[in-house]
Amino acid sequence: MTGHENLWMRPERPARGPRPSFSRAALADAAIRVADAEGLEAISMRRLAADLGAGTMSLYRYVTSKDEVLDLMVDTAVREYLPEDQQPPGDWVEGLRLLAWQARRTMLRHPWLAPLAAARPQVGPNSARLTETALGMLDGLGLSIDEMLTFVGAVFAYVNGYTQGELVEAEATRRSGMTLQQRLAQHISYIQSLIATGEFPMLDRMTKEAGRHFMSSDERFAYGLDRLLDGLAASLRARGAADGPAGSR
Amino acid sequence: MTGHENLWMRPERPARGPRPSFSRAALADAAIRVADAEGLEAISMRRLAADLGAGTMSLYRYVTSKDEVLDLMVDTAVREYLPEDQQPPGDWVEGLRLLAWQARRTMLRHPWLAPLAAARPQVGPNSARLTETALGMLDGLGLSIDEMLTFVGAVFAYVNGYTQGELVEAEATRRSGMTLQQRLAQHISYIQSLIATGEFPMLDRMTKEAGRHFMSSDERFAYGLDRLLDGLAASLRARGAADGPAGSR
DNA sequence: ACATACCGGGTACCGTGTACGCAATAGCGC
DNA sequence: GCGCTATTGCGTACACGGTACCCGGTATGT
Numbered sequence: 001m002t003g004h005e006n007l008w009m010r011p012e013r014p015a016r017g018p019r020p021s022f023s024r025a026a027l028a029d030a031a032i033r034v035a036d037a038e039g040l041e042a043i044s045m046r047r048l049a050a051d052l053g054a055g056t057m058s059l060y061r062y063v064t065s066k067d068e069v070l071d072l073m074v075d076t077a078v079r080e081y082l083p084e085d086q087q088p089p090g091d092w093v094e095g096l097r098l099l100a101w102q103a104r105r106t107m108l109r110h111p112w113l114a115p116l117a118a119a120r121p122q123v124g125p126n127s128a129r130l131t132e133t134a135l136g137m138l139d140g141l142g143l144s145i146d147e148m149l150t151f152v153g154a155v156f157a158y159v160n161g162y163t164q165g166e167l168v169e170a171e172a173t174r175r176s177g178m179t180l181q182q183r184l185a186q187h188i189s190y191i192q193s194l195i196a197t198g199e200f201p202m203l204d205r206m207t208k209e210a211g212r213h214f215m216s217s218d219e220r221f222a223y224g225l226d227r228l229l230d231g232l233a234a235s236l237r238a239r240g241a242a243d244g245p246a247g248s249r
Numbered sequence: 250m251t252g253h254e255n256l257w258m259r260p261e262r263p264a265r266g267p268r269p270s271f272s273r274a275a276l277a278d279a280a281i282r283v284a285d286a287e288g289l290e291a292i293s294m295r296r297l298a299a300d301l302g303a304g305t306m307s308l309y310r311y312v313t314s315k316d317e318v319l320d321l322m323v324d325t326a327v328r329e330y331l332p333e334d335q336q337p338p339g340d341w342v343e344g345l346r347l348l349a350w351q352a353r354r355t356m357l358r359h360p361w362l363a364p365l366a367a368a369r370p371q372v373g374p375n376s377a378r379l380t381e382t383a384l385g386m387l388d389g390l391g392l393s394i395d396e397m398l399t400f401v402g403a404v405f406a407y408v409n410g411y412t413q414g415e416l417v418e419a420e421a422t423r424r425s426g427m428t429l430q431q432r433l434a435q436h437i438s439y440i441q442s443l444i445a446t447g448e449f450p451m452l453d454r455m456t457k458e459a460g461r462h463f464m465s466s467d468e469r470f471a472y473g474l475d476r477l478l479d480g481l482a483a484s485l486r487a488r489g490a491a492d493g494p495a496g497s498r
Numbered sequence: 499a500c501a502t503a504c505c506g507g508g509t510a511c512c513g514t515g516t517a518c519g520c521a522a523t524a525g526c527g528c
Numbered sequence: 529g530c531g532c533t534a535t536t537g538c539g540t541a542c543a544c545g546g547t548a549c550c551c552g553g554t555a556t557g558t
Contacts, residue, residue, distance in 0.1 A: 263503080263504070264504095265502070265503045265504055266502085266503050266505060267503095267504065267505050268505085269504095269505070270505080270506080298507090303506075303507080304506060304507035304508070305507075305508090306506080306507050306508075306509095307505080307506050307507055310504085310505060310506075310507095
């Protein structure tokens, strides 16, 4: 109960004793390298230790569990969400849009990030900076903190949900070692068998029109994101007369 | 290469040989029971076999891997997304809203569902029925299939992202065996230490206003969902003059 | 009736996270 | 400078997970 049960509160380097031969950051970087190259399932304590030229159990001097390694990875990667320069455009819509795109780009660059970030509480310093930045963009609009969190939460829910869903197919293909063609052929032949029952007219149209996809994944993402931002902005505009985003109630 | 490499195309019960002593559905139900009661990490082949009164390796007569068990679980649970009666309201906005709520309710009822569904390709028959139903709601509005998929994809991206994020805290609390108070206390004291640096004015306001949360999780969800649907509807209305959801370009 | 194709499940193997203990090391107080 | 002690590095060992393989029994088609 000394308050050190949390990874982020635990001091990395105590005063006494021999120098640690690497750092948490190095551990996180090594893990990210492995996951980027070979996927999340390639990450094991033995593997990381080997990559760092250390014994397996040595890692536990830096981290109390594998879970904490994953926490480190997430928070390290989340730093890439944040824009380099100070203030982007002054408009909050532009600001949130930029943040959303930055998050999406990062998750596509690190395909392991989306599932990992979605599955564990975000608590690290970079996650905190992200929240701070996002809330800061909504400051001065007359929103309460609670309402700001609702706005930001909605945008990130969409970004995470969309991007994670998009990555699933790609990852499944990579993991199974099949070509995209092979996987598609499988799905198609199965869907054909469903269509044959006559209960799936829309899926039927889907396969018939499948040749010409008008929108790329980026365009679809942008479209949904912009609609959501439209809706939020409209609701904010309507606030002058009414009482707030919560509606009446 | 006989086309049986896909779970959903593989016949469950071949003609010859002794009767199987249970079914895939029973396997899925048992797994869902375990996961509902003890969480996803309690699911192992040995455990499921024991619950079914079977030998561990017998499960592999019904399924080629644990992954397929998870696929069965997801598709079985996804059936609960679908409304019981035939046609809900005729309005597509009401239809999608209903579907979104049904998905949310189901994911809250089965806390293991959101991460699982998000992490694997949706291919089962109930997922197909879901897509069919959702697309059917958008039929007759002058949208192409591609555009309909964009609409539906946006809504489900939001629903999945929001609900999964919401479940993370609850699950982490359950898994760690701590009370919510203990976990909160940990977070709070850490956040306090960040605020002490002076770099997090918004987080500071957050903790100060934390006492009065105006919106429940359901209300936040509803708010974001309704804004997204607003945006989609407005864009559809604007289609008469312009060229389509893709905007100009 | 008999061959065949399937079922049940025991045994065994490998890979995983990690508890534990011991030797080596660096900073502190004298 | 000299021990004392907190800390590090890490080998060993264990429990637990998925699943390949194999054998003996059983229901169906000929």
